[in-house]
Amino acid sequence: MTKGGGRHMVAGIVQEPLINKGAKSRRDTAIAEDTVGTTQLDTVPEPKYWHLRTVLSEALDSEFSVGEILPNERDLAARFGVARATLRQALEQLELEGRLQRRRGVGTTVAPPRVGVAVGSEQHTWPGASGDAWQPADCAVAVPPAAVAQSLEIDPDEQVHIVRRSRVTHGQPVAAELLYIPASSVPDLSGIDAPSGTARARGVLRELQRLELDGDDRAVELGSAGADDAKELDRLPGAPVLVVTTRFFAGGRTAAVSVATYRADTCRLTFGDSVGVEIHHDPERRAS
């Protein structure tokens, strides 16, 4: 059981408090070999890390409260008698599910329930309209990604205005956005003197309001944060994000495209008018 490779067939990993938060005591590495007399039917060779995930998840529900800090990974791995890599695989899952939050140099803490962030308020409005949750940060002119250019129905080499905005909820950054606006959508920028920066971003958005919005169009997909987004979202590169792509229509064409990346670990995107209470927690459920 010491070295060797991937064996399956889990032997019930059990302990009374499941996790002894205090110092490592004598028989901490103990693993109960047989929870029942006869060895269980190994019909479902559950991977170790998956079983660990379940055990930890239950421990999280019963023995920990939000914000509490878990024992460190080396201790936890020792307690459960697995390699650190395996323990980490389980923690990774739980972080993906929004149950845990890990910060380098600090530790692993129990995450609060995901915050519901409203996306697409049903009554369609331009970005920058009064009362929207975004804060303009910057503005530049550049060639957009090919996919965006195609969506905007412009030449692949044509430059557009790119407004960068960020969204903050409860003091934490939850999303970063890039807004692509063709020059044709904001024909008169004479009133804006700032060549860049927040002031210009605001100006471009204000100019955009003058168009009559016909409607919009949204898509959500999973992505991973690039180096830039990661920094803005206070995450590491590769962190999972929900990418919301919105197309704004005016005058029979696509007048602007927004690509917003939301922290997948902390956000629950809500559509429609109602607020929506906490829903969905454990992926292990099924009707009889």
Place this chain on the structure above:
Amino acid sequence: MTKGGGRHMVAGIVQEPLINKGAKSRRDTAIAEDTVGTTQLDTVPEPKYWHLRTVLSEALDSEFSVGEILPNERDLAARFGVARATLRQALEQLELEGRLQRRRGVGTTVAPPRVGVAVGSEQHTWPGASGDAWQPADCAVAVPPAAVAQSLEIDPDEQVHIVRRSRVTHGQPVAAELLYIPASSVPDLSGIDAPSGTARARGVLRELQRLELDGDDRAVELGSAGADDAKELDRLPGAPVLVVTTRFFAGGRTAAVSVATYRADTCRLTFGDSVGVEIHHDPERRAS
């Protein structure tokens, strides 16, 4: 450079075709130590796996076509001069982004672009209405998860009808759904004799249509597939899924709740009326 732990500071991993699809040749493990004369400013200590992800991503764009099978992990790792675990970390990222598809016992293939699946057709309809994309599979009676019970505003111990449905697009399963319907929403089930199975599922849904639908409410979040969902979606447990929770309102209360899990690797959820062309590919973009 051989053994040892996490060094950062990437030395440009380069090759002409980037990936020699054929047999491993003599100097395949070669790594160009210095792409430029002076060692690059290591301002951004990019992790190896992240750099690898980028290199592979570009190779995927330029040298591979959809459905093509990549060299196996052991070969790839050797070609790039990294441990298999590190190579796998890069592949994992690319799979998360929907660029790759890995199947045990088969190999790693280039994934087709994500399919756009319509969610919430703007004109709100009951599940099971003519023309919806779901196929009823089963029906049972059981106690729902606590979060669902709360959303339905029923007693935590109260049993509800649970209709299981699945959604198939282009011959591939893309989503699994559990529909929770309180008995009060379908008061007259006398016309349905089947105690369970597809027939009963259809009957319950038909009965649901009789209520007048006031509206609905959607939320999207990241989750991981449980063992059951994983099997239905032809994925391994823990696979990332987009969880869409929909609440259906009728008569001033929540008449039904749907929890649908979509394959996050292959799906792009679309909201609104338009179809939406391919958008968003590389997470490495930014305005100047």
Place this chain on the structure above:
DNA sequence: AAGTGGTCTAGACCACCGC
């Protein structure tokens, strides 16, 4: 039987945080 991706281990170094 052979080959693939999936799981697991034991040990190491690194980047970051707070003291």
Place this chain on the structure above:
DNA sequence: CGGTGGTCTAGACCACTTT
């Protein structure tokens, strides 16, 4: 400085699919 999570390695066995 010490402690934390993040990255990396080399090697092994396992489950699965195909030949």
